[in-house]
Amino acid sequence: MSDLAHNLDSVHRRIERAAQSAGRDPATIALLAVSKTFPADAVREAHAAGQRAFGENYVQESIAKIETLADLRAELEWHFIGPLQSNKTKPVAQHFDWVHSVDRLKIAQRLAEQRPDGLPPLNVCLQVNISGEDTKSGVAPAEVPSVAREIAALPKLRLRGLMSIPEPADDAEAQRAPHRALRELFERLRAEGLELDTLSMGMSSDLEAAVLEGATIVRVGTAIFGARQYAQ
Template identity: 80%
Template sequence: MPDLAHNLEAVQQRIARVAQQAGREPRSIALLAVSKTFPAEDVRAAHAAGQRAFGENYVQEASAKIEALADLRASLEWHFIGPLQSNKTKPVAQLFDWVHSVDRLKIAQRLSEQRPDTLAPLNVCLQVNVSGEESKSGVAPAEAADVAQQIAALPRLRLRGLMSIPEPAGSIDEQRVPHRLLRELFEQLRAGGLDLDTLSMGMSADLEAAVLEGATIVRVGTAIFGGRDYSH
């Protein structure tokens, strides 16, 4: 097992340094530890080191992990961040606190219908395909305002903001471009009357660029848990 406490501290220091550079309060940027493909024991160790929010991509794996960590449920925050198929929305609606990867209205409608009344509204972000890649999920920027308005009107959901997974880029200036596009779209939606507070953008390789452009949640896996083994 990697030294999760050390790795978490190192990532928090990265966030703090770039937040200072941007004139931002480090506490305004939440760290989401992306625990996909890593065992429940690693999540438990990260929790013991003070981490509370965890991101998962795969419904079946996440469901088993959430069950294995049921004793920590009151102090864990589970975020679904992967592509979500229509036939997999029910367990996500029942088990998670956040869904970052709402990439079409149909998914939001199913989450709304399947969210139990006994739970708090499900926090959701609209995924935007800022780089225009055919292989990436997300609504086109030109469609985001209309879809966001429709999602915001659904019961048992709370539209919190926008999420993106931009195309990898080399320099920090190049990395900033798609994050800037998402922030500008976020500001347009807020100006249009939507009550949004979340920009979910930035990962291990580009979190500095994302924070400089206004990220409020950065999704970091490799820098915390190490490299992933997808063979299983």
């Protein structure tokens, strides 16, 4: 077994243990392998180990990677999870299956307008600034219900749920608190009639806390691919 395959197996075991602690079926929690900054060969290796869903943050890098792996397109699911500027929505609308980082109505409107007719609806999550950080993107919790309803009405999109990137914390309860707040907001939207099924929350350092609070997708990069090397 390669190191990457071993890492994938270890992450799946972490998810399974957390799900069992929460009394949940591990099959209801999807692993999104965050492949940003890693080469197409790493994605190909992860695919060979059984991984199918991959998360990317940077438009230019991700489109090049998707094109390099065109032979696997039918087997891979591409999720855009990074900040998205309005002038870069078109290639994302054309090439991705999911966008987790819709942080304002304008981005959703542009994605809807630019989604090609021949493709299925683009799955989107509304990013919520659940910790209220000035430096974080996302809709303020109080504004989520109105923005979510407007996005849900757009053509060529399917609003699947909510996403957050909480402020990092070391304490287990401190990790759980923002995930719990996002879940409660998600449950409120469902009670108000929105057909949502996705809570995208939890990363390498806090996936257990996220699973305990109801995550349906955890976004894990470092624990699978290793530490990232960013260009200076």
